[in-house]
Amino acid sequence: MNTRVFPRIPIHYPVLFSGDDLYGEGTVVDISEDGCAVGSDATVRTGTCLTLDIFLPYQDLPIMVDQAVVRWSAGRVFGVEFLRMEPGDWKRLHQFINIGVTVPIH
Numbered sequence: 300m301n302t303r304v305f306p307r308i309p310i311h312y313p314v315l316f317s318g319d320d321l322y323g324e325g326t327v328v329d330i331s332e333d334g335c336a337v338g339s340d341a342t343v344r345t346g347t348c349l350t351l352d353i354f355l356p357y358q359d360l361p362i363m364v365d366q367a368v369v370r371w372s373a374g375r376v377f378g379v380e381f382l383r384m385e386p387g388d389w390k391r392l393h394q395f396i397n398i399g400v401t402v403p404i405h
Contacts, residue, residue, distance in 0.1 A: 307331045308396060312356070316341075318349040327353055332393055334370070334380040343377045345369050351379070355395050362388050362395075 307329040314327045314337055325339030335353070343349075347369045352361035366383040384392075 307334075307336070310355075313354045315352045315361075316343075316349045318343075318347050321347065321349075328376065330392075330396065332381075332389075332396055334367070334378060336376055336378045338376050340375060343369050343372055345372050345377075349379060353392075355391075358391065358395075362392050364388070 308331070309329050310327055312327050313324065314335075315322075315324050316337065316339075317323070321341065321343065323339050323341030323343070325337045325341065327335045328338050329336045330353075335351075337343075337351075349364075349367045349369065351364040351367055353364065354361045362384070364379075364381050364384045367379040367381050369377050370380050371378045
């Protein structure tokens with residue numbers, strides 16, 4: 300049973316992430332308003348708290364997620380739930396998801 304509140308959309312954009320003694324980079328492979336899946340060579344365990352900088356097109360600055368938690372990990376892909384980000388970042392993420400990547404967002 301799928302319990303997701305928001306549908307995920309497939310994308311392929313860079314992300315930097317960090318947590319307790321963990322720094323990595325990867326690619327966001329899908330995203331929604333409440334989380335994303337990240338492909339990375341880094342080993343990330345379920346339950347790890349992270350910060351993320353997601354680099355989306357037509358954005359001057361990355362979407363900065365101040366707090367996220369890893370909900371699942373399988374091989375080289377892990378899924379995070381967004382717990383906290385600044386209102387402006389939430390707004391830009393919402394616009395990106397609902398308007399699409401072909402429209403510049405300012």
